[in-house]
Amino acid sequence: EADIYQTPRYLVIGTGKKITLECSQTMGHDKMYWYQQDPGMELHLIHYSYGVNSTEKGDLSSESTVSRIRTEHFPLTLESARPSHTSQYLCASSGVKTVSGYTFGSGTRLTVV
Amino acid sequence: QKEVEQDPGPLSVPEGAIVSLNCTYSNSAFQYFMWYRQYSRKGPELLMYTYSSGNKEDGRFTAQVDKSSKYISLFIRDSQPSDSATYLCAANDYKLSFGAGTTVTVRA
DSSP, X not given: OOOEEEEOSEEEEOTTOOEEXXXXXXXXXXXXXXXXXXXXXXXXXXXEEEETTEEEEOSSOOSOEEOOSBTTBOOEEESSOOGGGXXXXXXXXXXXXXXXXXXXXXXXXXXXX | OOSEEEOOOOEEXXXXXXXXXXXXXXXXXXXXXXXXXXXXXXXXXXXXXXXSXXXXXXXXXXXXXXTTTTEEEEEESSOXXXXXXXXXXXXXXXXXXXXXXXXXXXXX
């Protein structure tokens, strides 16, 4: 079944650690996105990609980085985690026509202690 | 100014009531309008989308777009406790712009 997968679902990690949040989709979508969402708050776009080797920063400034080496894979990396990075991170993808909507993963809930 | 504005609520209604959700937008270039539903601790899922002005109905859900007033609406008829979730409106040009989301609770 075509879908979008995020791992891990929950992550508790110490300050200063390097972390990578994984996102993979099996729908063959060219466009992929990372959103940050605090509990009960709105979605903030932090990164997006329109294809392999294409990445752009979103509306909300983030210390994280992303890469897009394969169409199906869009990992997000934090080189040195801080408590201010505690949040939910949602990955999404869309086809050629954005009208088809975004398909979201279940998210990674990150806690930095 | 945000491109899509949505009252975050929260909104609490009794079971069986009609839920009315609204958004406004500022970008005249928006052509496609969507509603997402997000359950707690889950990612948003696409509920409905409409193109330009008009109505679209899907079961108990009706989406309306009025481009002249830049107004987007979602109506949920015969609301059920399982409809309790956060509802996000969205509109697109080259990427989606989301509203803040309205949290809805349907009381049994």
